[in-house]
Amino acid sequence: xVQTIMSIKVRYFASLKETIGKSEDEVSGERTLSVSDVWRxxxxxxxxxxxxxxxxxxxYVGLDTNVNDGDEVAFFPPVTGG
Amino acid sequence: xxxxxxxxxxDPFHEIxxxxxxxxxxxxxxxxxxxxxxxxxxxNDDKDVEVMTLEHYEGMTEKxxxxxxxxxxxxxxxxxxxxxxxxxxxxxxxxxVLVVVWASHRGDAFDACRYIIEALxxxxxxxxxxxxxxxxxxWVTKNTDGYLQKNN
Numbered sequence: 001x002v003q004t005i006m007s008i009k010v011r012y013f014a015s016l017k018e019t020i021g022k023s024e025d026e027v028s029g030e031r032t033l034s035v036s037d038v039w040r041x042x043x044x045x046x047x048x049x050x051x052x053x054x055x056x057x058x059x060y061v062g063l064d065t066n067v068n069d070g071d072e073v074a075f076f077p078p079v080t081g082g
Numbered sequence: 083x084x085x086x087x088x089x090x091x092x093d094p095f096h097e098i099x100x101x102x103x104x105x106x107x108x109x110x111x112x113x114x115x116x117x118x119x120x121x122x123x124x125x126n127d128d129k130d131v132e133v134m135t136l137e138h139y140e141g142m143t144e145k146x147x148x149x150x151x152x153x154x155x156x157x158x159x160x161x162x163x164x165x166x167x168x169x170x171x172x173x174x175x176x177x178x179v180l181v182v183v184w185a186s187h188r189g190d191a192f193d194a195c196r197y198i199i200e201a202l203x204x205x206x207x208x209x210x211x212x213x214x215x216x217x218x219x220x221w222v223t224k225n226t227d228g229y230l231q232k233n234n
Contacts, residue, residue, distance in 0.1 A: 014209035015221040058142035080222040081208025
């Protein structure tokens, strides 16, 4: 069986972007990946900080949500607009 | 409906008039217009603020604001809505956000406008960074519940 290699774009915003020193990543994987897996692949030993929110393709998701090839995953702190 | 992210300063009342004159094809239909204007203050958390920079997640912001309007339309009888939000550098006394809802009746207009601004405050991906008059910079970490002091 041919395994598909997934390619995921990762984006970071606001104080999280400053803390980890980057605004985006590209990760790939051969198995089913959750949003948490995407964080671990992109950030190795850096734990996902508390209170960080996640979105897939610009919709809010939980960290255990699975991602698909070509998805855009975003991590960011609580929002403060308005 | 119009949703706009504005890198430049805007006059909220001019924008409302312009929208009513051009885009809003409902003259004679609406009996209630509810307006919320959020303005930058020169004080936050007991510190004097000199300038604020607003970052957002382009694309997700517009998508989420559209969802909030759809959710409002499902709950109240509204005719149209206008949302403008600043990004970039903002100075005290400048408008940050404008939410306007047109409806036949005031209950729908007030409730939907309140719903949209509260959803925006808690879920639209905007982030504020303040530069204080002391030159210290800090991220705003949370929004308040919207009251200076609640009288229970």
